[in-house]
Amino acid sequence: MARPRSFDRDHVLHAAERQFRTTGYNGTSVDDISAATGLGRGSLYATFDGKHGVLLQAMAGYFARLGQGAPQVLAGPDEGALERLHGYLLRAVHGVPLAADVPPAPDRTTATCFAAKMAMEIGASDPEVQRLANDCFSVVATAVAECVRAAQRNGDIDPDADPDDLAYLLVTIIRGTDVVGAYGHSPARLTSIAESAFALLPRPRHR
Amino acid sequence: MARPRSFDRDHVLHAAERQFRTTGYNGTSVDDISAATGLGRGSLYATFDGKHGVLLQAMAGYFARLGQGAPQVLAGPDEGALERLHGYLLRAVHGVPLAADVPPAPDRTTATCFAAKMAMEIGASDPEVQRLANDCFSVVATAVAECVRAAQRNGDIDPDADPDDLAYLLVTIIRGTDVVGAYGHSPARLTSIAESAFALLPRPRHR
DNA sequence: ATGGTTCTGTACTGAATTGTCAAATACGGC
DNA sequence: GCCGTATTTGACAATTCAGTACAGAACCAT
Numbered sequence: 001m002a003r004p005r006s007f008d009r010d011h012v013l014h015a016a017e018r019q020f021r022t023t024g025y026n027g028t029s030v031d032d033i034s035a036a037t038g039l040g041r042g043s044l045y046a047t048f049d050g051k052h053g054v055l056l057q058a059m060a061g062y063f064a065r066l067g068q069g070a071p072q073v074l075a076g077p078d079e080g081a082l083e084r085l086h087g088y089l090l091r092a093v094h095g096v097p098l099a100a101d102v103p104p105a106p107d108r109t110t111a112t113c114f115a116a117k118m119a120m121e122i123g124a125s126d127p128e129v130q131r132l133a134n135d136c137f138s139v140v141a142t143a144v145a146e147c148v149r150a151a152q153r154n155g156d157i158d159p160d161a162d163p164d165d166l167a168y169l170l171v172t173i174i175r176g177t178d179v180v181g182a183y184g185h186s187p188a189r190l191t192s193i194a195e196s197a198f199a200l201l202p203r204p205r206h207r
Numbered sequence: 208m209a210r211p212r213s214f215d216r217d218h219v220l221h222a223a224e225r226q227f228r229t230t231g232y233n234g235t236s237v238d239d240i241s242a243a244t245g246l247g248r249g250s251l252y253a254t255f256d257g258k259h260g261v262l263l264q265a266m267a268g269y270f271a272r273l274g275q276g277a278p279q280v281l282a283g284p285d286e287g288a289l290e291r292l293h294g295y296l297l298r299a300v301h302g303v304p305l306a307a308d309v310p311p312a313p314d315r316t317t318a319t320c321f322a323a324k325m326a327m328e329i330g331a332s333d334p335e336v337q338r339l340a341n342d343c344f345s346v347v348a349t350a351v352a353e354c355v356r357a358a359q360r361n362g363d364i365d366p367d368a369d370p371d372d373l374a375y376l377l378v379t380i381i382r383g384t385d386v387v388g389a390y391g392h393s394p395a396r397l398t399s400i401a402e403s404a405f406a407l408l409p410r411p412r413h414r
Numbered sequence: 415a416t417g418g419t420t421c422t423g424t425a426c427t428g429a430a431t432t433g434t435c436a437a438a439t440a441c442g443g444c
Numbered sequence: 445g446c447c448g449t450a451t452t453t454g455a456c457a458a459t460t461c462a463g464t465a466c467a468g469a470a471c472c473a474t
Contacts, residue, residue, distance in 0.1 A: 027233040122234070
């Protein structure tokens with residue numbers, strides 16, 4: 001028995017995420033968020049507790065999408081595991097694959113990992129942001145490691161390799177391409193880097 | 208016949224770099240720079256043309272250090288090339304090796320690449336920053352590629368591997384560890400990632 | 415010593431930003 | 445149809461910020 005919300009919470013957070021992506025955290029004012037989301041200042045403070053709250057909840061939403069999308073893309077039968085890994089690596093470079101059917105890359109701004117960008121800017125002085133960002137890393141690394149294990153079971157990756165170490169390395173490479181992309185390199189160059197990484201994966205001894 | 212400068216230009220730019228590293232570009236005010244460098248606003252504007260000018264010149268100074276340090280650490284006889292690459296990879300993870308004798312790592316803030324941090328924050332909307340950051344990338348990648356070629360000549364790396372592709376991948380990995388470091392991971396974890404990367408380098412076919 | 419030139423520090427202005435508040439509004443239950 | 449409640453809106457004050465201007469200080473050459 002009261003006035004209901006006139007906005008969709010997830011939609012607002014997604015718009016805020018876009019804004020934070022393009023202008024950074026310290027580079028966006030509350031008015032920017034207000035303009036991007038269509039919400040007034042009052043509503044922003046009442047619902048999300050200001051700029052910082054919007055960021056935390058936007059990151060939480062990103063994490064939720066990631067935690068659902070990454071396993072969905074990487075999980076599956078052992079036979080196709082290596083190929084799934086290959087596809088993930090290539091697509092991740094042009095935008096974190098959140099689902100199998102989601103198109104890969106609009107532009108570079110949306111291609112980089114939101115958590116990585118925020119962690120790089122303010123993670124060192126904001127423990128909550130750092131923790132949320134690391135959660136995003138972990139959920140992806142775990143899904144990748146599981147896929148590596150599947151590929152090992154299928155005989156496509158050297159069984160002596162530590163799947164967790166390999167997963168950390170692969171996700172590190174993907175994050176590295178975010179940085180290289182920020183340098184202005186072309187998507188083709190980033191693809192080439194991802195292919196090089198894939199080519200170096202340790203194969204079984206012989207046969 | 209006039210009053211000389213009372214400050215050392217490089218020293219000031221280095222202090223500004225530290226400030227930008229810790230609070231980001233948009234997170235630092237001119238007063239912050241003034242406090243960090245000891246220079247008054249007037250001098251800052253007269254000498255560096257304000258905040259943006261300070262950033263550009265600080266990045267130029269970083270680039271200069273990089274352009275001198277990276278080749279110095281990586282260049283040398285073919286015999287030790289692989290080991291130099293190994294050492295560079297391990298040390299780069301804890302701070303860009305600017306010279307052979309410079310100690311590796313104070314803390315994480317100074318360990319990450321200054322150019323990478325600035326490019327990630329404002330590179331997309333600041334072509335000058337993006338270009339300067341990419342110059343930093345290029346000068347390191349070139350030195351790494353040269354070292355890879357040396358290792359190939361010495362029979363330590365598969366001669367069929369493209370040294371430029373390999374160099375891009377290696378530098379991408381190093382930049383990736385900057386991001387993972389921003390997530391809060393321990394130096395030991397970053398070292399482990401670097402070791403994994405080194406272990407995957409393509410060795411010659413056999414013998 | 416002295417004058418001219420450059421540097422240094424501070425005060426100032428206009429704009430931007432943050433967080434809060436109160437009045438207006440819209441909806442659901444009765 | 446009416447009322448209570450939560451949302452929305454816009455405005456407000458206090459602070460911060462960037463960039464400029466100006467006056468004083470320091471130095472070197474003569």
